[in-house]
Amino acid sequence: MLTLNPAIVPQIENTIVLSPEYYVDRTFCNFSSFMPQGYTYSGEKFTIIGDTVDSAIWLLEKVGLFMLRIGVGFKVATRRQIETQNAEQRLKLLTVYLSPTVDKTLLLDDLNYLLREYNGHKGLSLQYSTHLGGAIYQRNDTTPDGAYTPAQKYC
DSSP: OOOOOTTTSOOOTTEEEOSSSOEEETTOOSOEEEOOTTOOSOSOEEEEEOSSHHHHHHHIIIIIHHHHHHTOOEEEOOHHHHHHSOHHHHTEEEEEEOOTTSOHHHHHHHHHHHTTTOOTTTTOOOSSSEEEETTEEEEOEEOTTSOEEOOOOOO
C-alpha cells in the first residue's frame, strides 16, 4: 500500500488507497469513477462481472490500480448497485472504458493475466453483452445521436 501525506488523503478507516489522487471508502456506498481527461462514458467497454462487494474490492485493488497506472478510465459498482439493481446491472462490477487510443487486444491480454486468479464470476453471465472469456464481457453503446454502435470482438 502507498504511504501518503495525510494532508492529501484523509486517513479514513477502511479506505482503499490507489494513488494520492484516488481513494475509495471500503463500504462502497459511494460511486467510484476514475476517468482521465478526455474519456467519456459512451463507446465500447469491457465489463468484469461478479456479484459481491468483496469481489468489487478485489477487482478494484487488482485491475483498478493497473488501469490507473496505464491511464485507462474505469468505474466500480457501488454497494447499492450490487445489492439492489436488476440482475444484468448488479453483475457489472468493474467497467473499463475503451478510448480510440487504447490497444484493445493488448488490454484484453492484460486483463486476462490480471484476472487469472479471480473466481467471482463463476456461474454468472450477462445476457446483453458479448462474452470474451472468463469474467470479461464486451458491451456495445450508442453514438451521441442515439444510433446503435456494434462493438468489434477483440480476441
